[in-house]
Amino acid sequence: MVKNALTTLLIWLTAILVSGVFVWLLADIIIHGLPKLSWSFLVETPKNAGRSGGIGPIIVSTLLILGVAMVTAIPLSLATAVLLSEFTRHDSVFGRLVRRSLDVLAGVPSIVFGLFGNAVFCIYLGLGFSILSGGLTLACMVLPLLIRTAEEGLQAAPNEYRLASAALGMSRSATLVHLLLPAATPALVAGLMLGVGRAIAETAALIFTSGYVDRMPDSLFDSGRALSVHIYDLSMNVAGGDASAYSSALVLILLLLMINSIALSLANQWLHRSVVTA
Amino acid sequence: MSHFINNKSEQVDKSNTDDAYTLGPLQVGLPCCMPEPLIRVDNLSLHYGLKPALEDVSLDIYKGCITALIGPSGCGKTSFLSVLNRLTDLIPDCRISGNVHYDTMDLRHPALDVQRLRRDIGMIFQKPVPFPLSIRRNIELPLREHGMSKQAGLNDVVQQVLQDVGLWEEVKNRLESPALALSGGQQQRLCIARALALQPKVLLMDEPCSALDPISSGVVEDLIQRLRGKYTVVIVTHNLAQARRIANYAGFFWIKDQRAGCLIEFGQCKQIFEAPVHELTAAYVNGSRG
Numbered sequence: 089m090v091k092n093a094l095t096t097l098l099i100w101l102t103a104i105l106v107s108g109v110f111v112w113l114l115a116d117i118i119i120h121g122l123p124k125l126s127w128s129f130l131v132e133t134p135k136n137a138g139r140s141g142g143i144g145p146i147i148v149s150t151l152l153i154l155g156v157a158m159v160t161a162i163p164l165s166l167a168t169a170v171l172l173s174e175f176t177r178h179d180s181v182f183g184r185l186v187r188r189s190l191d192v193l194a195g196v197p198s199i200v201f202g203l204f205g206n207a208v209f210c211i212y213l214g215l216g217f218s219i220l221s222g223g224l225t226l227a228c229m230v231l232p233l234l235i236r237t238a239e240e241g242l243q244a245a246p247n248e249y250r251l252a253s254a255a256l257g258m259s260r261s262a263t264l265v266h267l268l269l270p271a272a273t274p275a276l277v278a279g280l281m282l283g284v285g286r287a288i289a290e291t292a293a294l295i296f297t298s299g300y301v302d303r304m305p306d307s308l309f310d311s312g313r314a315l316s317v318h319i320y321d322l323s324m325n326v327a328g329g330d331a332s333a334y335s336s337a338l339v340l341i342l343l344l345l346m347i348n349s350i351a352l353s354l355a356n357q358w359l360h361r362s363v364v365t366a
Numbered sequence: 367m368s369h370f371i372n373n374k375s376e377q378v379d380k381s382n383t384d385d386a387y388t389l390g391p392l393q394v395g396l397p398c399c400m401p402e403p404l405i406r407v408d409n410l411s412l413h414y415g416l417k418p419a420l421e422d423v424s425l426d427i428y429k430g431c432i433t434a435l436i437g438p439s440g441c442g443k444t445s446f447l448s449v450l451n452r453l454t455d456l457i458p459d460c461r462i463s464g465n466v467h468y469d470t471m472d473l474r475h476p477a478l479d480v481q482r483l484r485r486d487i488g489m490i491f492q493k494p495v496p497f498p499l500s501i502r503r504n505i506e507l508p509l510r511e512h513g514m515s516k517q518a519g520l521n522d523v524v525q526q527v528l529q530d531v532g533l534w535e536e537v538k539n540r541l542e543s544p545a546l547a548l549s550g551g552q553q554q555r556l557c558i559a560r561a562l563a564l565q566p567k568v569l570l571m572d573e574p575c576s577a578l579d580p581i582s583s584g585v586v587e588d589l590i591q592r593l594r595g596k597y598t599v600v601i602v603t604h605n606l607a608q609a610r611r612i613a614n615y616a617g618f619f620w621i622k623d624q625r626a627g628c629l630i631e632f633g634q635c636k637q638i639f640e641a642p643v644h645e646l647t648a649a650y651v652n653g654s655r656g
């Protein structure tokens with residue numbers, strides 16, 4: 089009886105503690121970040137090392153880096169996941185090797201990816217400090233996560249679909265497109281959101297690859313400063329940059345929420361379309 | 367000829383809803399005057415890895431007839447059906463030996479057009495597997511994949527096969543609603559309709575009624591009876607009374623020596639149930655073993 093009550097108490101305490109930390113964090117950012125947040129903050133260029141002015145170019149750079157990362161990582165990860173789940177045997181040497189490598193890669197600290205990206209994309213491929221280098225480095229970083237979640241989503245699709253579809257003389261690719269991918273969509277979206285979250289919050293890997301420059305980028309070959317790098321710089325290197333840092337952090341969180349809800353609603357629409365009509 | 371009449375006469379007018387079906391009235395007996403083998407299986411053995419699942423099975427499936435396969439779980443009935451439409455291709459490690467011929471085709475030929483074959487030999491599973499699509503899309507999807515794209519033609523086929531399985535009146539006003547919302551029996555009939563839409567010659571049914579309630583099971587059983595003559599049906603069933611009611615031929619599988627399944631006895635349904643040659647068959651159909 090006492091033991092039970094104690095357990096309940098403990099569970100509640102942890103729940104309150106966890107959500108308390110989250111609420112505190114959010115409140116802190118909102119309280120400090122909201123006053124400076126305005127339309128001009130969103131569109132203007134930073135002045136005085138970011139102490140005043142806005143974060144227009146930085147938002148653009150962030151979205152470009154994220155765009156490059158996702159445009160590269162999504163098709164690659166989907167293709168790899170399909171290959172692993174549908175076209176290789178689960179216990180094959182190839183499959184085991186790839187899975188093990190991915191799991192190790194997923195745990196590698198991001199700064200290592202930064203150094204790798206710097207060596208490969210910036211120097212070896214000659215892309216220099218650029219949005220392209222940064223985006224490709226982030227793609228490498230989120231690839232393991234995206235592949236593993238997509239693969240697990242496909243694996244979780246009922247095997248009966250594969251059998252029933254084959255028994256109707258349908259090809260494997262048709263089964264994949266019409267039945268397995270839709271069934272795996274929730275998992276794909278969940279993985280995508282985790283990936284976007286990791287990518288948009290990345291600082292270490294980007295400092296070495298996409299650089300610090302806070303001008304508006306002209307092309308993907310320009311250096312561009314990501315929001316997370318901006319926040320890091322403001323709070324570490326710029327005295328009196330705290331207010332801007334808070335506002336930038338708030339923008340970062342809002343951006344993440346926005347991207348997530350767009351991804352969710354797109355997926356819902358697509359699912360709905362493929363389920364109900366042609 | 368008369369040996370085909372293996373059904374009791376009270377089965378004849380069991381259903382009074384004939385007008386809901388377009389496949390025609392219940393047929394009892396006399397499906398075909400001259401039994402003509404459509405699928406011939408000789409010395410078929412099947413291994414999963416090193417484990418034998420079927421050993422030395424030989425039997426003929428007769429055109430237009432209903433062939434029932436009975437036997438305890440695990441004796442390889444599902445595996446046997448999967449050989450006939452090459453669904454075994456999907457199982458890694460599955461090795462087959464022996465000869466299987468469909469019409470004049472060698473079913474084990476490596477260059478066989480498997481997708482084409484599976485349109486000819488449809489399969490119904492124990493658990494109904496409607497796709498998570500609308501009722502209409504369930505039937506249209508395989509048709510579209512096989513190159514039929516005119517919506518008018520598709521509409522006709524959808525209506526035709528739904529009428530064939532007696533589902534049209536029940537669903538004609540909600541063709542766009544999800545197939546998963548149908549009842550179990552309706553789902554199974556939708557799956558049969560989906561298979562019929564491809565105009566198969568043979569239907570393999572793996573315990574099609576065992577996941578259904580008795581009423582739905584009866585409806586599906588009636589439907590299978592209506593398929594006789596127009597389609598060649600191979601049905602696995604654990605319901606001996608059902609096998610006895612609907613089948614022209616019956617095969618009894620058993621696990622020999624705790625090892626592999628094999629065919630103990632095959633023959634006309636009446637003979638298997640009323641005058642079995644093998645003592646195992648006798649014990650099984652009388653319910654004293656299995």
Ligand SMILES: Nc1ncnc2c1ncn2[C@@H]1O[C@H](COP(=O)(O)OP(=O)(O)O)[C@@H](O)[C@H]1O
Nearest residue numbers: 414419438439440441442443444445446457627
């Ligand atoms: N995919 C598979 N891999 C390995 N063994 C299997 C597989 N499918 C069936 N078996 C084995 O083969 C034997 C026959 O199974 P099955 O054909 O499903 O029998 P039944 O349908 O008569 O119950 C069983 O012992 C089963 O464990």
Ligand SMILES: [Mg+2]
Nearest residue numbers: 443444445572
């Ligand atoms: Mg079975």
